[in-house]
Amino acid sequence: MSQPAKKTTRKSQQGFTDAEQAAMKERAKELRAEERMNKNRAAGESAVLEAIADMPEADRVLAQRIHELITTHAPQLMPKTWYGMPAYAEDGKIVCFFQAAHKFEARYATLGFNDAAQLDDGAMWAVAFGLTEITPAAEDQIIALIKRAVGEK
Secondary structure, three states: OOOOOOOOOHHOOOOOHHHHHHHHHHHHHHHHHHHHHHHOHHHHHHHHHHHHHHOOOHHHHHHHHHHHHHHHOOOOEEEEEEOEEEEEOOOOOOEEEEHHHHOOOOOOOEEEOOOOOOOOOOOOOOOEEEEOOOOOHHHHHHHHHHHHHHOOO
16 A cells, blocks of 8 residues: 655744755756756856855955965866855865855854865864955965865875
């Protein structure tokens, strides 16, 4: 005997905020576009620059500089959007990403790294960093993290 399909209840959908639902819709759109792009660097670059241009000024300044640092110091990473935010992938896997503060009404923007990043350091290590501004010292730290994430010393 087959069981009737379960209905999706309103309650199960209440767990996500409007921003989270929008991010999931954006990710679904990106996946469809990703198939069409077929690893086209120019299309990914364009999508990232468009996402950055749509940000409020405080986030846009940070995202632009992060984009410049990543494309300069890890040019092998493919720019693309991920949940509507700038991200950089290698072999189809997201290595690092920028999350604007305004996206989730956070106090600071985030530079994050996924498990494809080679940041492992013992039994525990940081994979996300809050950003409010990019000073020369912070820029040096970001460059070192990016290089380490892609396996450079």
